[in-house]
Amino acid sequence: MFDASSSDASSVHRTIHRLDGLVAVVTGAAYGPKAALGSVFADALCAEGARVVVADIVDAEPVAAALRARGGQAIAVRVDVTDEASVEALAAKAEEAFGRLDILVNNAVVGSNIPPVPIGALDVAAWDQVMAVGLRGSFLCAKAAAPRMARNGWGKIVNLGSTTMQDGLPNRLHYVSMKGGIQALTRALARELGPQGIRVNTLATGLVANPAAGAAFTAKPELVAAIRADRAIPEDVTPADLTGPLVFLCSRDSDAVTGQFIVADKGGFFT
Ligand SMILES: NC(=O)c1ccc[n+]([C@@H]2O[C@H](COP(=O)([O-])OP(=O)(O)OC[C@H]3O[C@@H](n4cnc5c(N)ncnc54)[C@H](O)[C@@H]3O)[C@@H](O)[C@H]2O)c1
Numbered sequence: 001m002f003d004a005s006s007s008d009a010s011s012v013h014r015t016i017h018r019l020d021g022l023v024a025v026v027t028g029a030a031y032g033p034k035a036a037l038g039s040v041f042a043d044a045l046c047a048e049g050a051r052v053v054v055a056d057i058v059d060a061e062p063v064a065a066a067l068r069a070r071g072g073q074a075i076a077v078r079v080d081v082t083d084e085a086s087v088e089a090l091a092a093k094a095e096e097a098f099g100r101l102d103i104l105v106n107n108a109v110v111g112s113n114i115p116p117v118p119i120g121a122l123d124v125a126a127w128d129q130v131m132a133v134g135l136r137g138s139f140l141c142a143k144a145a146a147p148r149m150a151r152n153g154w155g156k157i158v159n160l161g162s163t164t165m166q167d168g169l170p171n172r173l174h175y176v177s178m179k180g181g182i183q184a185l186t187r188a189l190a191r192e193l194g195p196q197g198i199r200v201n202t203l204a205t206g207l208v209a210n211p212a213a214g215a216a217f218t219a220k221p222e223l224v225a226a227i228r229a230d231r232a233i234p235e236d237v238t239p240a241d242l243t244g245p246l247v248f249l250c251s252r253d254s255d256a257v258t259g260q261f262i263v264a265d266k267g268g269f270f271t
Pocket residue numbers: 027028029030031032033034035036037038055056057058079080081082106107108109110112113133160161162163204205206207208209
């Protein structure tokens with residue numbers, strides 16, 4: 001029987017930070033235009049002890065400064081995830097600042113907050129941009145991170161996914177197709193990098209409610225209400241709802257989990 005007064009060290013509960021000693025790169029982690037999930041993810045990883053590189057094409061220093069003000073270790077790095085040299089420089093800066101690279105969160109995106117476009121009006125430039133940031137960007141970041149993780153025999157890559165890929169959400173062919181590609185990337189990378197100790201998973205959700213994002217979220221309150229009502233747990237999904245699953249996927253707790261599509265959306269209707 002468990003004895004709380006036991007002096008056996010193995011029975012003593014201690015507060016531990018699950019990501020102590022680890023270094024994480026989160027892309028798209030400035031205060032973004034829609035849900036700003038990246039900045040919330042950076043904060044959650046920092047709170048668990050990770051040293052965090054807050055990466056974005058726009059200035060992410062306000063996020064890094066906020067993390068440092070809360071006692072975390074964080075730097076901001078400008079990166080264009082579509083550009084291989086820029087991504088390689090990001091990975092090099094992470095190593096230069098913190099000595100290693102263990103966790104990559106592929107979060108950067110364009111296209112999650114653009115209005116619906118029917119196929120006839122969807123131009124090639126918009127398609128290419130969504131693919132370049134979401135899919136090429138995730139590939140390039142994984143390409144730069146993998147050899148650094150492999151040196152330690154362990155690493156975690158989390159690709160942000162979307163249930164729109166399963167739903168087949170119409171009028172967003174570029175975004176939905178890109179997210180389909182993300183899950184294919186997750187599967188193939190999990191097999192390719194697994195022998196080097198690198199785990200790769202997709203963390204997916206549905207519409208995330210962040211009223212602070214303003215018009216992008218509130219423009220269609222009736223749609224938001226319908227999505228909420230269809231969920232098994234009929235509530236909004238907030239950025240904070242995703243941090244527990246993210247930390248799990250970045251920590252040793254999930255070392256047996258790889259190649260998976262993990263959905264945290266309060267039981268969306270189509271999933
Ligand atoms: N918001 C949602 O409802 C929702 C739902 C499901 C999945 N997701 C996924 O979660 C992730 C974050 O979504 P969000 O709504 O927080 O996005 P967001 O639009 O708020 O932020 C995206 C960030 O990516 C950055 N970015 C754009 N192009 C870049 C580039 N070339 N290089 C580097 N950074 C670049 C932007 O500057 C921005 O800070 C995305 O992968 C998205 O597809 C979001």
